[in-house]
Amino acid sequence: MFVRRSLAVALLVALVGGVPVAATAQTRRDVEKAEEQLERAQQQRKAKYREWIAAQNDLEVAVAHYEEIVQQLEELELRIHRVQDTIRRYETEAIDLRRRARELVYEAYTSSSPGLVSVAFEAGSIQDLLTSQVLIDEATNQDLAALDRLEAVKRDLDRLRADLEEDEAEMRRLEEDAERLVERMAELFEAAERAYAEASAAERRAIDKLAKERAEFAAAEARRKAEQALRARANASGAAAGLPPEATPGFVCPVDGRTSFINSWGFPRSGGRRHKGTDMFAKRGTPVQAVVDGVVRFRTVRLGGTVAYVYGDDGNKYYYAHLDGYVPGIVDGQRVSKGTDIGYVGNSGNARYTSPHLHFEIRVGGTRSVNPYPTVRYYCR
Structure with missing residues (x-):
């Protein structure tokens, strides 16, 4: 009986003692690797956060530029409205002045002025007729003032129309700049948000992996301790003692x-x-x-x-x-x-x-x- 029990104890100790411990050691290394991965993921997340902050700063600059463009557009729109109002007022005035000029021509013509009749037939346009010396000689001082005003209004209208065309072109350019800037702001914001979200997700995955590795390591440690207890029990009583x-x-x-x-x-x-x-x-x-x-x-x-x-x-x-x-x-x-x-x-x-x-x-x-x-x-x- 003693020999049989001694042989059983020896056999069990030999078998249990041969349990490899590499699995636990490997699990500990897995935990260390997971910790290293988590550290890298955290560094990456911090780097992406810094990029996100930089993108926010770029976004603020872009927003300030956009506000400048909006202000310029508002000022330009106001100026265009004023120019348009002035043009309409000048056009009304020009109509009245042209009517007075036609009356002047008619009065001069009906006065049977030979020179004016000759000029009227030779004039290439109504403007040539209005600025002819013969008509000027026939006009009164009040009529001369009206003719001068008509000429001035014409020049102002030409200048205002040119200014209006330039302002409208500038407004179109600013509107295009504003549209491109809005698109750029959206791209900056989305890129920063996406990069930071991806880095954060990677960090969360690393945290989950570390938790999993630690749990597996704890389980491996529990098995190792159980096997140690088994070996101790086997040393004391053999396989018959059980677990x-x-x-x-x-x-x-x-x-x-x-x-x-x-x-x-x-x-x-x-x-x-x-x-x-x-x-x-x-x-x-x-x-x-x-x-x-x-x-x-x-x-x-x-x-x-x-x-x-x-x-x-x-x-x-x-x-x-x-x-x-x-x-x-x-x-x-x-x-x-x-x-x-x-x-x-x-x-x-x-x-x-x-x-x-x-x-x-x-x-x-x-x-x-x-x-x-x-x-x-x-x-x-």
């Missing part, structure tokens, strides 16, 4: 119903084998459930009959044997959460002549069998 509760956090009872069992670890079996599980007796058809989160696999084997494996996220493999069948809707390779019913208690395989029961095993790291009795006793109370 301490802290090594199986969140574990649930594999039988989803009333069950009875004893510590049958190491009991002799046919062919010189030793029992490496716990037989949990229950009524046929009682559901059995995933004890942890993981992936379920279904198989049919000679000894175990209809069996299931749960490859746990905790790194362990859990074996369910002698099942009566599988839960409809649960398929091989499916991911399941702890507490999910996966099969039913039965007596398939080499247990066909026994009472229905679940043969349950815990294989640490997927290969190292340990006594499940302490675990199921703790969680199935």
